[in-house]
Amino acid sequence: MKNPLIIIITVIILTITFFVSTDTPFFVKGYTKLKDSVSIIAGPGLILMNRITQGTRDTIDLYVNLTNVKKENATLKKKLEALQLENQRLAEFERESQRLKDILSFSQHNPNTLIAAHVTGEDIKNWFKCIIIDKGSNYALREKMNVITPRGLVGQVIEAHRWHAKIMVINDTNSSVDVFIDGRNTRGILEGTGQAKLKLKYVRKTDEAEIGDKLVTSGKDTIYQKGLPVGIITTITRGQAGIFADIDVVPFNDFKKLEEVLVIKK
Amino acid sequence: MRALLYICIGIILSILESAIFTFLPFEFFKPDLGLPLILYVSFFLEPQVGLIVSIFIGLTQEVFSSAPHGSIFFTKLSLFLIALFLKNKVYVDTKYSFSYYCGIFVIIESFLFIALSLVARGDTKNMLNVLFYTLPNAVFTGFLSLFVLPLVSYVNVKLSSRG
Numbered sequence: 001m002k003n004p005l006i007i008i009i010t011v012i013i014l015t016i017t018f019f020v021s022t023d024t025p026f027f028v029k030g031y032t033k034l035k036d037s038v039s040i041i042a043g044p045g046l047i048l049m050n051r052i053t054q055g056t057r058d059t060i061d062l063y064v065n066l067t068n069v070k071k072e073n074a075t076l077k078k079k080l081e082a083l084q085l086e087n088q089r090l091a092e093f094e095r096e097s098q099r100l101k102d103i104l105s106f107s108q109h110n111p112n113t114l115i116a117a118h119v120t121g122e123d124i125k126n127w128f129k130c131i132i133i134d135k136g137s138n139y140a141l142r143e144k145m146n147v148i149t150p151r152g153l154v155g156q157v158i159e160a161h162r163w164h165a166k167i168m169v170i171n172d173t174n175s176s177v178d179v180f181i182d183g184r185n186t187r188g189i190l191e192g193t194g195q196a197k198l199k200l201k202y203v204r205k206t207d208e209a210e211i212g213d214k215l216v217t218s219g220k221d222t223i224y225q226k227g228l229p230v231g232i233i234t235t236i237t238r239g240q241a242g243i244f245a246d247i248d249v250v251p252f253n254d255f256k257k258l259e260e261v262l263v264i265k266k
Numbered sequence: 267m268r269a270l271l272y273i274c275i276g277i278i279l280s281i282l283e284s285a286i287f288t289f290l291p292f293e294f295f296k297p298d299l300g301l302p303l304i305l306y307v308s309f310f311l312e313p314q315v316g317l318i319v320s321i322f323i324g325l326t327q328e329v330f331s332s333a334p335h336g337s338i339f340f341t342k343l344s345l346f347l348i349a350l351f352l353k354n355k356v357y358v359d360t361k362y363s364f365s366y367y368c369g370i371f372v373i374i375e376s377f378l379f380i381a382l383s384l385v386a387r388g389d390t391k392n393m394l395n396v397l398f399y400t401l402p403n404a405v406f407t408g409f410l411s412l413f414v415l416p417l418v419s420y421v422n423v424k425l426s427s428r429g
Contacts, residue, residue, distance in 0.1 A: 003350065006313040010347050013321070017343065020336030021386035028335050038322070039329045042277055046330070049285040057289055121284035123331050126296040126403065127379070127396045130332035132284060158332055168332050173392045194395035256293065 036161055043163030047134050050120040062089075105150075115139055115263045120164065129172040129194065130158070133261060136165045144223050146264040152229035152252030153177070153217060154261050165263075169255045170230065171198055178221035179230055182214040190215060190230060190249060198231060200247035205238045207245070215249060225264065268311070268425055269318045275418065276303050276323040284330040295406040296399065300327055301375070302368050302411035304342060306418045308349035309358055320346035333379075334387065341378045345371055361415045369408030376400040 019027040065088050073080060117133035131154075135141055141160040147167045148154055155169040168175055175192040179200070188203040203209055213233045219226030231251040238245045279299040287296060300323040308316040324342030331338055349371070358364050376396050383389040 003313040006317055007347070007350065010317060010343060010350075014340060014343055014347070017336045017340040018382075018386060021334060021340060021382055023335065023387070031335055035325060035329055038325045042281060042326050042329050045277065045281045046285055049281045050288075053285050053289060119288065121281075121330060122288045123333075124280060124284050124296075124327050125298075125331050125333060125338070126293050126399045127392060128332045131288075132330060161329070166332050172332065173395050174332075194392070194398075256288075 039161035039163065043136065043161055046121050046132065046164060050118075050134070113265050115141065115265060117165075117261055117263055119258050119261060127194070128174075129169040129192065129255065131155075131167045131169060131255065131258060131261075132164050133167060133263070134164060135263065136161045136163050138162055140265070141165045141263055142266070145266055146224055146228065147261050148228060148264060149253055149258065149261055152231065153224065154253055154255065154258065156223055157263065167261070170251060171196065171255060176221070177224055177230060178218045179215040180218045181209055181233075182216050182229075184208040184213065187218055187220075188247070196250070197234070198249040198251060200233065200249050201244065203245050203247055204243055205245045209233060209236055209245065209247060211236060268422075269315045271421060271425065272303060272307055272311075272315065272319045272418070273322040275421065276300050276319060277326050279303065279414070280323065280326045280330060294399070295402045297407040297410045298327075298372055298375070298403065299407075299410065299414060300324075300342070301345070301371055301407055302364070302414040303418060304346055305349055305364070305368060305371060305411075306415065308346050309353055309356075310422070313350055316346055316350065334383070334389075337379060337382055337386075340382055341375045344378050345375055348374065361412050364415050365408040365411045368411040369404040372404040372407045373400055376403075 016027060017031075020031045069088070115135055117135040117139075119131050120134045121132040123130035123132075133147075137160045141157055143157055143160060145157040146153070147156060153170060155167045155172070155175065157165050158168045159166040169192070170177055170190065171192040171194065173192050173194045177190040178187070179190045180187045186203055186207045186209055188200045191199050191201055193199055200209075200215070211233055215230045215233070217224040217226060217228040217230060229252055231249040233247055234250050235248040236245055237247075240246055283297070283299050287293070304316070304320050304323055307319045320342050321339075324339035327342065328336075328338045356367065358367065376399075380393050380396055383392065
């Protein structure tokens with residue numbers, strides 16, 4: 001054994017970390033402070049890197065568009081090519097503008113309660129479904145705040161660091177949302193599966209539920225506000241054993257393509 | 267100085283991992299870019315450098331993950347300890363053998379995470395999800411380690427020549 005001291009130190013740290021994993025408050029408190037200090041360095045780095053990657057992506061998109069335009073309009077004059085390129089850029093601006101207008105209109109209906117944030121990253125492991133936004137405790141974000149888009153529910157804030165916050169998306173395996181079927185007297189628990197589809201659980205086979213029904217939050221879980229649209233039922237299986245139906249739900253949001261989100265201040 | 271440089275590389279790689287993969291449409295493959303760095307410092311550098319680098323990479327990765335408190339930190343530090351025990355016992359002569367060990371360590375990390383979840387919190391909810399991604403992650407991490415290894419080796423050679 002060449003490095004007994006290093007091994008002893010590592011084992012001690014591992015033991016402390018084990019207690020952190022068991023959610024022992026004393027250890028978690030200290031560990032959170034340690035993580036916060038690392039996040040002060042890493043948070044701005046993520047925002048910067050996001051801007052660089054966003055810029056690179058825009059340049060690549062522009063290049064791809066330019067190549068396509070050249071292929072399609074090989075015989076046209078340079079002026080026309082420039083105009084078409086400009087047109088494409090305008091279309092992109094229009095889409096962005098529409099998206100931002102939607103967010104703005106939503107914010108105007110809910111004044112002083114919403115904070116718009118930009119998605120800067122995602123969970124480093126694909127074991128969990130989490131997105132990272134560019135607003136944190138510097139914008140008074142706190143745990144359990146609801147995160148939405150004009151289309152529907154995204155998830156909840158699980159950690160707010162100084163420069164960024166982590167959002168647990170509703171398709172994470174640790175996520176559960178109390179929902180009811182819009183227009184019907186049926187309630188259930190919507191659980192994440194770690195995949196694109198969600199599972200609506202504890203709905204009895206005799207309960208009213210049809211494919212195409214929309215789900216909204218019930219507010220009974222005390223985390224999510226009442227009435228937020230969540231997703232749509234895509235399959236219902238009542239043939240299996242047991243008293244509950246097997247129901248698949250597709251969320252309204254495509255969590256892989258989110259660019260901006262809104263955090264509801266409590 | 268050496269540890270600081272590897273910590274910086276680790277933080278940059280973790281940030282890259284979190285920022286870039288938002289734009290890529292697939293999530294079936296997700297590499298762990300911090301792992302090749304931990305293995306490199308554990309296998310080839312002084313153990314104290316390995317310990318410091320593992321601690322910082324573990325913490326940084328946890329900052330960018332919704333994993334339960336301490337879980338990624340725990341697995342990263344355990345991997346460092348395992349690598350330390352395997353030092354001088356495994357034969358890493360080419361970047362391909364290094365890539366092979368990176369893949370193996372990703373699989374070990376997944377099982378360590380599952381074991382920790384079970385023992386510390388009795389949590390079995392995410393077990394299938396972790397197992398589902400283990401092999402693709404191992405393959406992709408192994409592949410990308412072929413590019414990470416020359417980078418960290420280059421840094422090491424530059425530092426040694428200056429020292």
